[in-house]
Amino acid sequence: MTRSPVTTPPPGAEPPKAHPDAPPPGSALGVHYSRCFGCGTDHPTGLHISASTPDGVTVEAEFTVGEAHQGAPMLAHGGVLATAMDEIIGMSVWLFHKPYVTGRLETDFVRPVPVGTTLHLRAWCNGISGRKAYLEAEGRIGAPDGPVAVRAAALFIEVEMEHFARHGDAAAIAAEHHDYEVNP
Template identity: 35%
Template sequence: MKSTFVVPDGLEPAQRRSDALAPGDRMPSHNPMCFGCGPDAPNGLHLDARAGEGMAITGEMLVEPHFEGGPGMIHGGILSSAFDEIMGMNVMLMGVTAVTAVLDVDFAKPIQLGSRLRFSTEILGTQRRKIYVRAVAHLIDGDGNSGGDTGEEVGGAHGLFIIVDPSVHFRESRAKSQFASPEFGA
C-alpha cells in the first residue's frame, strides 16, 4: 500500500506498561458511549479490540448497513474512524493518554456492507510525546478466517498521536460528558 506518511528515523521503542492487559484480553472502552469503542453507542462501530503481543493489538468489526457511503459500500469516513479508534486504543498498552494529530488512510479496495473486518495495529516507536502507529485491515469470513485466497489488505493507515495530560486536555470538555471514565479529565 502507498502512503505519504513519513515515519522518522531513530524512533525510541515503545514500552508496554507492566500492568497492561495480557495478550488476548479485551481492550476496555474509555467511554461506554464512544462512537468507536463504546458498547452502548447505538450507531457506533462496536470495535472488539484485543491486546496482542508486544506493542500490538487486533480488532474486529461488522460493516453494518448504517455505515453505507457509496451504494452497498462502507463510507470512507467510517473506515477512517475505525482506523483512528483502533490505533488510539493501541497506545493504551503504554499506559498513556494520547490524541490523534495526523491520520493517513489508504483505501485499497471497496468494502461491502455485511463484511467483517480484522484490524492489526502496532506502535512503530516514539519520539518525546509523539507516538507513531500503523494499522492494516483485512476482510474475514464469518468464521473469523481470512477471506479469499490471498489475504489481501483492504485498507491501511498510519497515525501520529500526541501524549497529553488528560486533566488539562479534557478540563473544559469533560463537563459535557456524562459517560467518560474518571481518568479522562478528572
C-alpha cells in the first residue's frame, strides 16, 4: 500500500510501546461500547469483531462477512470492509489507554470478499508523534497468512474523553467506561 504523507509517520515519530496496563499477550480486548457497529455485542447487524493482542501493541481478530454486510449480490460492501479496518485499527490504539478518533482512513480493496468469508484482521502502529498515531491494518482471506483482500493506513488523533461526551451521549460513556469521569 502506498500511504499518503498524511498517514506516514514523520521523522522522529516514536515507536509504540506496550502500556504498563496493557492486556497480557493472548488476551481478549473486549468491547469499547456495546452498541458499536464494529465490535458491539448488542448491535443486531454489526460486525461483532472480537479481538485479542499477541504482544500489547498489535491487534488480531476475525470477521465473517454475513448477508447483512453485502453490497453487490453475495459480496461484501466496500464500506463494511473499510469499517472493519477502522475498527481493528481503533482497537489497536485503545491498547495505549488513551482515547483516539479517526482523522484519516485510506483503504485499498485488493480482491472481492464473498459473503461467508472469514477475514483475518491485523492492525499495528507505525509511530506516534504528539497527539497523532500512524497505523496500518490488513484483512486476509481464510487464514492469517491467506491472500490479502483489504489494506488500510490511518491517522488517528488523541482526544480527551470529554470529546465523546460533548459530541455524543455522556451517560452512555459513563455507563460503559467506569474508569473515566466524563464532565460534559
